Amino acid sequence: MAGPAPAARLDPMPFFVRSSLEPALSAILDALGGARFKLPIEVNNRKVARLYTMAKRDQWNLDDRREHFFPPSREGIDINEWLGVCDEVRLAAARSFSSFYYGEHGAKIISAQLTCMAPTNESAKFLATQTYDEARHVEVFEGILQFIDRIHPMNPFLNAFLADIARTHCLVSKLIGMNLLVEGLALSSFRTILANLKGEVNVSERGYRAIGEPIEMILRDESRHVGFGVVLLPDLMQGLSRRRKAQLRLRQLVWLGLIYGSVKYHQADQEIMGLDYVQLLEDVLSDHERRIQECGGDALVSTERMKGLIPTMDRLVDAVSRREHRAPQVPLPA
Ligand SMILES: [Fe+2]
Ligand SMILES: [Fe+2]
Secondary structure, three states: OOOOOOOOOOOOOOHHHHHHHHHHHHHHHHHHOOOOOOOOOOOOOHHHHHHHHHHHHOOOOHHHHHHHHOOOOOOOOOHHHHHOOOHHHHHHHHHHHHHHHHHHHHHHHHHHHHHHHOOOHHHHHHHHHHHHHHHHHHHHHHHHHHHHOOOOOOOHHHHHHHHHHHHOOOHHHHHHHHHHHHHHHHHHHHHHHHHHHHOOOOOOHHHHHHHHHHHHHHHHHHHHHHHHHHHHHHHHHOOOOHHHHHHHHHHHHHHHHHHHHHHHOOHHHHHHOOOOHHHHHHHHHHHHHHHHHHOOOOOOOOHHHHHOOHHHHHHHHHHHHHHHHHOOOOOOOO
């Protein structure tokens, strides 16, 4: 009687197949891989590590305070009477706050890009918290705008400013654009708006609770984001070539021009609200210059040079605004 059939023997893969697969597999791994998932865990910059610790400690959740800020529904509420303002002021505020909303959206996207480009472990962790902060800031302006009016179309200068920062592949440029310029603009704008709500606009107490208090919470996060740029940039700017510094100056000149256009675009709304847009711009520029000096770098553009461009920028912004008003308005989807 025949014994059990011998176990099927698997022939080893013929050598010529293995040798032809190896380069292909290697090429697939190279094509799919290449990312850097591990950064050295030693802390490179203790100030950045401390900011990350503060960021974890200071996280807040709008859901915990939403009903303290806004009524659950606008139904049955006379919104002007509730806020203590007239229609004209409320709509001017909604148009201006729509730029804050888009600014926070842009900040969320650019912070996410920076998280992937961060040079050290502690800076990557901090930038992950910044991305989350910006997502929460978007949520706050969604809440404010839905309560006071709606989200208006985007300011074209702000669009160009944020899109160009998002587009740049250079870490130093993106960090200057995001953590010094976008964050600096946010800090100055939010401080001005908070003073204005209590001053010229004289919003009701519950109106300030709905708009001012959430912006105060955002302001604390933005201060941390600016601080991060100021402590990390000196490390990155060391040893930049003269040519590279000249490129940075040029890019900032364009971005400062777009900031100017972005603020001046809302001139009519700011006048309705009793805001001085020229003062706001001067604050943005002088704060920027001070922070550049704190970074210990001369790679950036001076306020004096920027002020020289103001008449040209005024003409450009007026021309774009006239074109915008002639163009048919495309409503945003509800
Ligand atoms: Fe923000
Ligand atoms: Fe921010």
